Each structure stands twice: as C-alpha cells, then as structure tokens.
Amino acid sequence: AQSVTQPDIHITVSEGASLELRCNYSYGATPYLFWYVQSPGQGLQLLLKYFSGDTLVQGIKGFEAEFKRSQSSFNLRKPSVHWSDAAEYFCAVGSSSNTGKLIFGQGTTLQVKP
Amino acid sequence: DSGVTQTPKHLITATGQRVTLRCSPRSGDLSVYWYQQSLDQGLQFLIQYYNGEERAKGNILERFSAQQFPDLHSELNLSSLELGDSALYFCASGVSGRGSYNEQFFGPGTRLTVL
Numbered sequence: 001a002q003s004v005t006q007p008d009i010h011i012t013v014s015e016g017a018s019l020e021l022r023c024n025y026s027y028g029a030t031p032y033l034f035w036y037v038q039s040p041g042q043g044l045q046l047l048l049k050y051f052s053g054d055t056l057v058q059g060i061k062g063f064e065a066e067f068k069r070s071q072s073s074f075n076l077r078k079p080s081v082h083w084s085d086a087a088e089y090f091c092a093v094g095s096s097s098n099t100g101k102l103i104f105g106q107g108t109t110l111q112v113k114p
Numbered sequence: 115d116s117g118v119t120q121t122p123k124h125l126i127t128a129t130g131q132r133v134t135l136r137c138s139p140r141s142g143d144l145s146v147y148w149y150q151q152s153l154d155q156g157l158q159f160l161i162q163y164y165n166g167e168e169r170a171k172g173n174i175l176e177r178f179s180a181q182q183f184p185d186l187h188s189e190l191n192l193s194s195l196e197l198g199d200s201a202l203y204f205c206a207s208g209v210s211g212r213g214s215y216n217e218q219f220f221g222p223g224t225r226l227t228v229l
Contacts, residue, residue: 036220102159
C-alpha cells in the first residue's frame with residue numbers, strides 16, 4: 001500500500017536559516033510526488049510537484065525538492081527561511097491508478113523564530 | 115485563490131443532524147475530490163467524481179455520500195452526524211483525464227463542528 005511519512009511533526013528554525021523538511025514514501029512504481037503548504041485557516045497551496053525527469057524540482061516561494069529513488073525520499077528545502085513561511089507542510093504521493101487521489105503525510109509544522 | 119470555491123465556510127450543528135457541503139471546481143476541471151482533515155486522522159481522501167460519475171472511493175463512511183451535478187459542482191452529504199465527524203472538509207479539483215494525472219487545486223475548506 002502507498003504511504004507517506006513525514007518524520008518531523010514540528011520544526012523550529014531561525015529566520016534566514018536554511019530549511020529541510022523530510023518526506024519518505026512507500027510506492028511500487030515511479031510515484032507522483034507533491035508538497036503542499038497550509039497556512040492557518042487556509043486551504044492547501046501546491047508548492048511543487050515531481051512527475052518525471054530532473055530529480056531536482058523548483059517550486060514557488062523559493063522552495064525546491066529533490067527526488068531520491070534509492071532513499072524513497074522527496075525532501076523539501078529552502079536556503080533562507082522568511083517569517084511568512086511559518087505554516088504546515090504536507091508531502092503527498094499520487095495513486096497508481098488513474099484516479100489521481102492523493103495520499104498525504106501527517107504534516108510538519110514549521111515555526112520561524114525572529 | 116485556487117479557483118475552487120466551497121460553501122459554507124463554517125458549519126455548526128448537532129449530533130444526529132444532516133448537512134450538505136458544496137464545492138464548485140475550477141473552470142474546465144472535470145474531477146472533484148473530497149478530503150477530510152482531522153487532528154487524529156490527518157488528511158484523508160474520501161471520494162472522487164469525474165464528469166458526473168464516481169471514480170474512486172477512499173475512507174468514506176456509509177453515512178456520507180456525494181454527487182457531482184451536470185454543471186460539475188459537487189455536494190458532500192453527511193448524515194447522522196457524530197462528534198467525531200467534526201473536521202475540516204476540503205474539496206479539490208483537477209482536469210484528470212482518464213489515463214493521465216494532473217495536479218489538484220484545493221478550496222479553502224468547510225469547517226464542520228458537531229456539538
């Protein structure tokens with residue numbers, strides 16, 4: 001069965017510091033992978049996605065993620081965090097069928113210290 | 115703004131009641147997905163409709179049902195509500211043609227509180 005694990009429930013970083021949020025997936029074939037961000041009281045906004053090709057993908061708001069098949073990982077990174085990045089981040093994997101449903105990790109809450 | 119609209123934004127009701135959540139997908143999107151976000155279960159896929167027909171079912175209770183209308187808007191009906199049904203319900207839409215995959219765009223959600 002497909003699954004997504006985000007090992008870190010809560011992360012705190014200082015403003016201006018670099019950020020890496022971890023995501024591990026379990027999937028039988030080449031996965032479709034996504035990172036979404038949810039600000040308090042808001043819906044989910046897509047940060048970036050990986051379908052195929054270049055394993056380093058660029059997203060919005062200065063985020064990037066790297067797909068590593070050997071490690072079953074799709075970690076999200078940002079070189080310098082801004083206070084406005086404080087939010088909850090979700091990694092998701094696409095279904096193997098043609099339905100397109102998403103399976104989400106439990107989420108990582110990011111707190112940014114001034 | 116994703117282009118997906120959901121109404122109402124908040125809903126407070128009592129146990130045993132029935133409610134209807136409404137979703138309008140982005141213009142041109144044929145698929146509508148419903149997800150439930152709760153503290154204990156996280157974000158879980160409930161059901162998908164594509165162009166009026168049910169395409170996939172997830173962890174949706176028998177007390178819950180959904181449909182997609184000819185104008186492509188969708189409704190999620192929750193009945194015999196229990197305290198544990200309190201959650202944020204998201205609708206997402208995508209082009210999602212058969213055999214292909216497209217990203218999903220999420221609405222702002224409907225927060226349901228069952229008292």
